[in-house]
Structures are given as structure tokens and as C-alpha cells.
Amino acid sequence: MLSWPTIGVLLVGTLIGCITGILPGIGGPVTLVLLLPVVFAIGDPTIAFALMLGTHAVQNTANSASAILLGVPGDNAAQALLMDGTPMARKGEAGRALGAAFSASAVGGLFGAVIFAGSIPVVMALLKVFGSPEMLMLSLWGLSMVAVLSGEVPLKGLAMAAVGLLLTTVGLDPQRAIPRYTFGEPYFYDGLTLISISLGLFAAPVAVELIQKRTLFTADAPATKVSDVGAGIRDTFHHWPLLLRNSALGTFLGIIPGIGGSVIDWLSYGSTVQLAKDKENFGKGDVRGVIGPDAATNSKEGGALIPTIAFGIPGSTGMAIMLGAFLGLGLIPGRVILTEHKELLFSFVWILAISNVVAAILLLSIAKHLAKVTLVRASILASFVFTFTILGAYMAQQDAMDLVLLAGFSLLGCIMHQYNWPRPPLLLGFVLGGVLERYLFLSFNAYGPSWMLRPGVIILAILIALSMFSLRKRGVQKPTKEDGAG
Amino acid sequence: MGALVFNIFLVVVFGGAVIETFGWRQEVSMFPRVVASLGLLMVTGQLVIELWNRRRVAHPAAGASSAEGEADAPVRIGRQGAAWLFAGLFCIVLLGVPVGVPLFVVLLARYRFDEGWPLAIGLAATAVFLILAIFGGVFGAMWADPLLLTLFSASPTTENGSQASKVRC
Numbered sequence A: 001m002l003s004w005p006t007i008g009v010l011l012v013g014t015l016i017g018c019i020t021g022i023l024p025g026i027g028g029p030v031t032l033v034l035l036l037p038v039v040f041a042i043g044d045p046t047i048a049f050a051l052m053l054g055t056h057a058v059q060n061t062a063n064s065a066s067a068i069l070l071g072v073p074g075d076n077a078a079q080a081l082l083m084d085g086t087p088m089a090r091k092g093e094a095g096r097a098l099g100a101a102f103s104a105s106a107v108g109g110l111f112g113a114v115i116f117a118g119s120i121p122v123v124m125a126l127l128k129v130f131g132s133p134e135m136l137m138l139s140l141w142g143l144s145m146v147a148v149l150s151g152e153v154p155l156k157g158l159a160m161a162a163v164g165l166l167l168t169t170v171g172l173d174p175q176r177a178i179p180r181y182t183f184g185e186p187y188f189y190d191g192l193t194l195i196s197i198s199l200g201l202f203a204a205p206v207a208v209e210l211i212q213k214r215t216l217f218t219a220d221a222p223a224t225k226v227s228d229v230g231a232g233i234r235d236t237f238h239h240w241p242l243l244l245r246n247s248a249l250g251t252f253l254g255i256i257p258g259i260g261g262s263v264i265d266w267l268s269y270g271s272t273v274q275l276a277k278d279k280e281n282f283g284k285g286d287v288r289g290v291i292g293p294d295a296a297t298n299s300k301e302g303g304a305l306i307p308t309i310a311f312g313i314p315g316s317t318g319m320a321i322m323l324g325a326f327l328g329l330g331l332i333p334g335r336v337i338l339t340e341h342k343e344l345l346f347s348f349v350w351i352l353a354i355s356n357v358v359a360a361i362l363l364l365s366i367a368k369h370l371a372k373v374t375l376v377r378a379s380i381l382a383s384f385v386f387t388f389t390i391l392g393a394y395m396a397q398q399d400a401m402d403l404v405l406l407a408g409f410s411l412l413g414c415i416m417h418q419y420n421w422p423r424p425p426l427l428l429g430f431v432l433g434g435v436l437e438r439y440l441f442l443s444f445n446a447y448g449p450s451w452m453l454r455p456g457v458i459i460l461a462i463l464i465a466l467s468m469f470s471l472r473k474r475g476v477q478k479p480t481k482e483d484g485a486g
Numbered sequence B: 001m002g003a004l005v006f007n008i009f010l011v012v013v014f015g016g017a018v019i020e021t022f023g024w025r026q027e028v029s030m031f032p033r034v035v036a037s038l039g040l041l042m043v044t045g046q047l048v049i050e051l052w053n054r055r056r057v058a059h060p061a062a063g064a065s066s067a068e069g070e071a072d073a074p075v076r077i078g079r080q081g082a083a084w085l086f087a088g089l090f091c092i093v094l095l096g097v098p099v100g101v102p103l104f105v106v107l108l109a110r111y112r113f114d115e116g117w118p119l120a121i122g123l124a125a126t127a128v129f130l131i132l133a134i135f136g137g138v139f140g141a142m143w144a145d146p147l148l149l150t151l152f153s154a155s156p157t158t159e160n161g162s163q164a165s166k167v168r169c
Helices: A008-023 A028-040 A045-070 A081-090 A096-129 A130-142 A155-168 A186-191 A194-213 A228-236 A241-254 A261-275 A288-311 A318-328 A336-342 A342-365 A367-373 A378-394 A400-418 A424-453 A455-474 B003-020 B027-057 B066-071 B079-093 B096-111 B118-137 B147-152
Strands: B142-144 B167-169
Touching: A008 A028, A008 A045, A008 A241, A008 A342, A028 A045, A028 A194, A028 A318, A028 A342, A028 A378, A045 A081, A045 A096, A045 A288, A045 A318, A045 A342, A045 A367, A045 B027, A081 A096, A081 A288, A096 A228, A096 A241, A096 A288, A096 A336, A096 A342, A096 A367, A096 B027, A130 A288, A130 A455, A130 B142, A155 A342, A155 A424, A155 B003, A155 B027, A194 A318, A194 A378, A194 A424, A194 B079, A228 A288, A241 A261, A241 A288, A261 B167, A288 A336, A318 A424, A336 A342, A342 A367, A378 A400, A378 B079, A378 B096, A378 B118, A400 B003, A400 B079, A424 A455, A424 B027, B003 B027, B079 B096, B079 B147, B096 B118
Parallel strands: none
Antiparallel strands: B142 B167
């Protein structure tokens, strides 16, 4: 299932995830986007996802470090660590906090992987009763995640999703091979690439910010000492009911599309405090306030893979990029991937499990030196982000036009960032546009307009309406850095 | 003002996209026409909201609060950062990836980040290694001729005429 070179690539991915996860502002979607060209160049899905999933799975583990040591969360999914992790570091227990965070993350990640493996037969049985119209509705459900990714500007988010959908129509029409929006330029016949769009929208604004500020986000953070990592590991296993409870909570919330990492982080912290008998130390440096959120945020990855793979419903920007990678490698979410690529699915389980264990061991062994990693020079980081952005975009079609396209989308990304137009909906629209058009065409061809009256379609339409209503009512639409909104 | 200009730009884009679909066959135009029409509706709605908010901010007596006026305040992308990025992209299109990227990395490190020459050259060398050894050697990337060379040389064009040739590294 997992052999050489997959294992080697997985270890490289885990290392990349650890480094980029520690660096605030660089982890999450930006890293995944920068990896896309490499993933497409690799071609073999098992090896490609060993890199991508290996990187993505451990970033939650690694980003605890900057939150605990410097009070600067790697992304919003590590914010709750500021409540107890940072105070622990301030009172000289940084090592204990890191030990607890990394070991809880590892257990949470393993828990999520086991649940993911167990869910595959159930989801396969469910998909057997779905036809093109139902798959179209599931794609629409995926698109409804715009409600989550739009933040507090839903109309702008919907408009951006429409831009993304429209961009998928550039090129030759898939049914009749008639050029659409190509302006007579042969370069556009194959359509636009996810890489150019995602790099322009996400990586370019990061590069601009780094070049502008000339310092890292961690530049003003105070230095801290790290020791007694073992005590933190013992704490994690001492509080095993909390560990398992929050791992289960994280996995369950991860399955529900649209619940972002930051929500899970705070919900798990809230439940940790709520269910604790003695609450007086929370907020002052209680190790349980580190174990609970870290277990939950890492276990969610296994859960979040289920709707992404089975129904093509990505609940976050990271999963939307992952979905884009699936499609780019010719893996269609749903029945195709679940029936024709079973080995790949089970390799995901191993990837999740191994990467989490390796990341925990790696991070625990270098815990004493982590504070130095977060203080890497801005010039080095900016150079790497810039170089990988250029190379990533160029690898799309290896044409000078790739760079022109990158410049265009970089400009768009900067303008959108500047004027608060959410970027993730555009990406989601672009990722799902092709699938939507294909299922729409198939549904009309097979059933005519009556496809809308199929019971499955009606049930799914009601579920979409209910989910959108509840998501907005619960207020989970607040944009998060992890989701890359804004 | 910039926000307004961007919004108007989107209205024009969606409007143009809708008009473009009228020249196509029904089955080809259905999806883009629906999407572009919905997009047009949404960006027009957003434009109306934007104009309405501006009017309220301009005339506080009409009921606008300062908080509402600030809700959509721009994030401020640094102009110097953006200028460096786009100058870099232009430099790479002009000189090609293998020359343009290392050159830009040196200039960036030396003159924007005020790093010493050793680090600047080290970063450029890393970029060269990534370009030639990893992306060129391992992934087999072919580097398009730089725009400068295409403009000033009489190289034969390829079938699509967009570039002269590609050099395998």
C-alpha cells in the first residue's frame, strides 16, 4: 500500500508541513497551493497525495508551536492555545505545553484516520443510490459552502463564486469543443489552470505583505525557553478521557462541511472548560486547555476528508485545494474515487496516521530549537515564496503566458484582499464549476427537466437550504485566516 | 474610490460575459449565461449597496454611523510590496525564468531587505538550483524564450507563433 518512494515523499511532506505550520501566515492554503505544481508533476495519485496530505495533516500539529512560544498562532485553528498555551510558556512551562500539544495532536490525528477508514464502506453504500441529478445537487451543496467562506460579506462571496464558475467555462466547451471566452488565443483552449488562479489569489498577497513589511509576523514576540517536554506528554495520557472526547468531537465536526478549524478549536476549548470539575486555572496556563483543542483540531482532518472525497463538498479552503488536486489528477470525487481507487483511499489512512506520528516525534525531538525556526529571516522566506510562486505558475503549461496569467491573478488577489472581497469562494467556484456543468448536462440529457422532481434531488435541495440557513444563523461564517478569507 | 472602480469593473466583466454567450449554441451557452447573469445581478446589487453606504457616510444625518462606514475599510496592501512583486514578474517575463528569478531574488534581498551580498547570492544560487536541478532536471520543465530575446532576435516561431523555442534544462 505504502512503499518507496511514497514513504520518502510522505516524510518530505511531513517535514514541509512542520516547517510551514510553525511559520505564522505561511501555513495552510498557501503551502498547499505552492505544492500543487509539484503534485501535478508527480502524477501518481498515491505519491502526490503522500506529499499533499502529509503536509496538510501535520500543519495543525506544528502551528501550536508559534502560538505557545510566541503568542502568534500559525493559523486561526491554533487561536485557543493563546488561552492556556501562551500563559504556560510565560510562566516557564513552554516545554510541558509543547509536549502536551504535540502528543495530543498525534493522538487526535490517529483518531481521525481510524474514523475515516471506518466510514468508507458506509459512504460507498450511500453513493450506490445516487445518479447524475443527485450528484449535481451534492456539487451544489459543495458550492453552498460559499456561505461559510464569504465571511460577513455574503453578496461579495456569491459574486466571487460566480467569477470562479465563469472562469471554468474559459476554453473549449467539454461537450461540443466550441471555444468560449478564448478571444481567439490558442493558449486558452485548454482552459485556465487552478495553479495560476490559486497562486495569484493566495501566494502573491503573502509575498507582497512580506516584501512590504520586511519582517515576519513574529518579529515583536518575546523570546522563551523550552524544557520539560516529557511532562507534557505524560499530562496528555493522564487526561485520556479528555483526549478521546475531544478527538471524537473534532472528527465529528470535521465531517460537517463548513465548520472551519477555528470554530472547532474554540468549541473544543469551550467543552474542555465546561466539562472540567475545577475551572479556576483555565486562562492562566492549564495544560487541559492545550490538550483539548489540539486533539480536536488535528482529528478534524480525517473527518473533513469524508465529505470532500465522497461528495465533492470541501468545507474549507484547504479541502477545496485538495479537491482541485483530485480533479487535476483525474480523480472524480464520489462513486468513481470510492470504487475505482480504493487502494488510494486506504493509503490516505496510512498517510494520515504516519504523518501525524512522524510529525509528533520530529517536533518533540526538536522542541528545544523550535523558537529559533519561527525567527527565520523575512528575506529568506520572501525569496522562497516568490520563487515557488513563479515556478508553480510556470509549470502549469510551461508557457510565458502562464506568468502573464499569474500577474493578472496576482493583481486580482491583491485588489480583492485590499477591498475585502473574499477569495476562497472564487476558488471554490472554479474547483466545482466543471463538475457542476458536467452533471447538469448529464442530468438534462438523461431525464430532461424532470430531474428536478426526483425524490433524492428534492431531499438534497431541502438539506442544502437547511444547512445554509443553520450555518449563517450559527454565525460560523466569520472569515478565518485558515480559510483564507479576505 | 478603488473599491467602486473594482465593482464597476466586475459589472462590465459579467455584462460582457452575458453578451458574449448570445453568439453561441444553446447547449454551449446555457451554463455560462446562467452563471454570468447571476454574477451580474450580484455585483450590480453590491454596487448599489456600495453607493448607498457611501451616500450614508457622506451624509451622517441620513443615519450612517462611523462604525458602518469603517466596516468595509480596505486592508491596505503595501504599494512598495506590490510594486516589487509586479516589477519582479515583469523582469521574469522579460528575461525568462532561469535568469529573471535569480536576478530578482538578489535585488530583493540586497535592496529591499538590506541583506549582505553573501546571503543575497546564496538565495539566488538556491533559486538557480531549484529552477535547473529540481524543476528542470527532475520535473523536466522546458523554459520559454524570454520576451527580450523574442523581440530582438530573428528566431523561427513555433506553430502557435507565441514563442520562439523552448530550452530544456
